[in-house]
Amino acid sequence: MTAATANAAGQTFWRGDDGYERARLDAVWHERKPDRHPAVIVVPATEQEVVDAVRMARERGLQIKACSGGHSFTCSSHREGGMLIDLGALTGTTVDAAAGTATAQPGASGRLLNDQLLEHDLFFPTGHCQSVALGGYLLQGGWGWYSRVVGPACGSVTAIDVVTADGELLHADEHHHADLLWAARGAGSGFFGVVTRFYLACHPRPRSMMVGRYLYPVSLTEDVLYWLHALTDQAPPGLEFMFHSRRRRTPDGVMIEGAPSPHVTGIAMFDSDAECEEALALLATCPVVDRASESRTNVPTTLNGLYDANAVVTLQRYAWVGDGLWTDAPAEQLVPAFQELCLDVASNASYAFWYPWSEPEYPDCALSITGKHYLAGFGAWTPPDDGRPYRDWLAGHLRRMEPLSKGIQLADENLLDRPESRYMSETALRRLDAIRATYDPDGRFYSYFYGEQDTPGPV
Numbered sequence: 001m002t003a004a005t006a007n008a009a010g011q012t013f014w015r016g017d018d019g020y021e022r023a024r025l026d027a028v029w030h031e032r033k034p035d036r037h038p039a040v041i042v043v044p045a046t047e048q049e050v051v052d053a054v055r056m057a058r059e060r061g062l063q064i065k066a067c068s069g070g071h072s073f074t075c076s077s078h079r080e081g082g083m084l085i086d087l088g089a090l091t092g093t094t095v096d097a098a099a100g101t102a103t104a105q106p107g108a109s110g111r112l113l114n115d116q117l118l119e120h121d122l123f124f125p126t127g128h129c130q131s132v133a134l135g136g137y138l139l140q141g142g143w144g145w146y147s148r149v150v151g152p153a154c155g156s157v158t159a160i161d162v163v164t165a166d167g168e169l170l171h172a173d174e175h176h177h178a179d180l181l182w183a184a185r186g187a188g189s190g191f192f193g194v195v196t197r198f199y200l201a202c203h204p205r206p207r208s209m210m211v212g213r214y215l216y217p218v219s220l221t222e223d224v225l226y227w228l229h230a231l232t233d234q235a236p237p238g239l240e241f242m243f244h245s246r247r248r249r250t251p252d253g254v255m256i257e258g259a260p261s262p263h264v265t266g267i268a269m270f271d272s273d274a275e276c277e278e279a280l281a282l283l284a285t286c287p288v289v290d291r292a293s294e295s296r297t298n299v300p301t302t303l304n305g306l307y308d309a310n311a312v313v314t315l316q317r318y319a320w321v322g323d324g325l326w327t328d329a330p331a332e333q334l335v336p337a338f339q340e341l342c343l344d345v346a347s348n349a350s351y352a353f354w355y356p357w358s359e360p361e362y363p364d365c366a367l368s369i370t371g372k373h374y375l376a377g378f379g380a381w382t383p384p385d386d387g388r389p390y391r392d393w394l395a396g397h398l399r400r401m402e403p404l405s406k407g408i409q410l411a412d413e414n415l416l417d418r419p420e421s422r423y424m425s426e427t428a429l430r431r432l433d434a435i436r437a438t439y440d441p442d443g444r445f446y447s448y449f450y451g452e453q454d455t456p457g458p459v
């Protein structure tokens with residue numbers, strides 16, 4: 001099975017060992033490699049090796065951070081002087097078709113899991129990019145395919161196996177250690193334990209999937225955005241639609257010269273072709289649709305087709321910064337504010353993004369901030385540039401839009417550059433702190449990453 005990170009299982013690298021630097025860099029998926037050096041990197045081959053690693057960290061007084069797929073935009077798992085547990089090689093999955101459930105280890109990718117579910121006509125709302133590992137994705141909330149219908153993915157996590165700060169392997173579900181399960185559903189990188197397995201409620205697979213795409217000239221950005229805002233309240237949850245302001249690319253990700261332009265994509269997921277076509281017809285209600293420079297609709301697809309198409313948006317070969325906000329703001333405030341970001345998209349691979357949400361139900365959990373609209377920006381650069389202009393570009397625009405914000409999505413957290421961001425309700429935050437104090441009273445696990453002021457080394 002392909003590991004989520006490039007590190008081979010069953011190895012331990014102390015700083016200075018041969019192979020340490022490669023392991024440190026390979027635990028990050030993209031090219032934003034941090035200048036932070038854990039004292040030791042452990043790549044477990046088994047759950048028991050995770051337990052052993054946590055116990056070793058206790059003995060040596062090291063703080064711990066795990067990583068699963070290394071997709072965090074700020075590389076929140078790499079901390080100076082601590083222990084990094086790279087779970088990328090733990091990719092096991094199981095499916096119980098009769099029960100409609102599955103389990104997945106944290107290094108399993110969404111595509112891997114859905115490939116196993118496909119033959120049973122089951123589905124799990126995995127991330128939009130095939131490489132995103134389930135570990136970090138599920139912990140932060142999980143905004144995936146079909147989430148507008150079935151909710152954020154963490155709401156379909158029914159239990160976890162977790163190694164706690166004292167080196168015990170616990171099973172947490174609604175009846176045992178329910179507070180740990182509550183925290184694992186949305187605490188993201190603030191979670192205080194190492195999750196070694198997720199227990200998942202799966203969903204019936206929508207039988208028909210179709211795509212519609214419309215490309216507009218940049219001069220029509222405002223018209224398209226006003227229409228999109230209005231469509232948010234009308235579209236059925238089975239129509240996932242999104243707006244990108246970005247440059248055009250070939251199917252294999254090569255940039256086509258030109259200004260960033262509005263792209264509207266709709267993915268209809270229903271049980272019949274007729275329902276898909278009816279939902280996608282909504283995309284043709286844009287008042288400037290006759291001026292679209294390109295349009296295709298009712299194109300049948302599969303989940304793997306969607307993964308492939310999405311793989312060219314956030315390309316692995318760049319260093320990335322991401323950041324976003326949830327908002328319920330009215331169109332007359334939101335559209336001008338977001339348009340400014342769209343028209344000021346930084347480098348050739350950077351983009352601005354609007355994702356209308358449908359507010360489905362999900363259990364009470366640490367994930368506690370959503371809204372009608374998710375707006376985000378992603379800046380891309382090529383090392384050795386330090387990316388400062390792109391980071392400043394994005395933080396500047398998001399600070400400007402802050403009065404419209406309800407809070408951020410931990411998927412794209414950028415607490416490093418915007419430490420003031422709200423990522424959880426006050427009530428949830430207080431509860432999370434109390435649970436952390438119970439399970440990790442000495443702060444064995446690093447929490448959210450705010451930068452070098454984080455305390456390194458022994459506790």
Ligand SMILES: Cc1cc2nc3c(=O)[nH]c(=O)nc-3n(C[C@H](O)[C@H](O)[C@H](O)COP(=O)(O)OP(=O)(O)OC[C@H]3O[C@@H](n4cnc5c(N)ncnc54)[C@H](O)[C@@H]3O)c2cc1C
Pocket residue numbers: 030065066067068069070071072073075076077087106126127128129132133134135136137139140141142143144188189190191193194195196314410411412
């Ligand atoms: C190309 C790309 C596409 C993306 N698409 C989506 C998307 O469609 N929807 C969405 O919601 N998000 C998306 N994201 C965001 C992504 O879900 C988050 O970055 C998530 O944290 C990645 O998981 P990971 O395991 O790869 O991250 P990592 O960088 O490995 O981990 C992120 C954080 O989670 C903690 N963590 C990870 N695994 C564990 C574990 N097993 N136990 C305890 N703590 C753990 C780490 O300590 C770290 O702080 C995308 C990101 C990228 C780069």
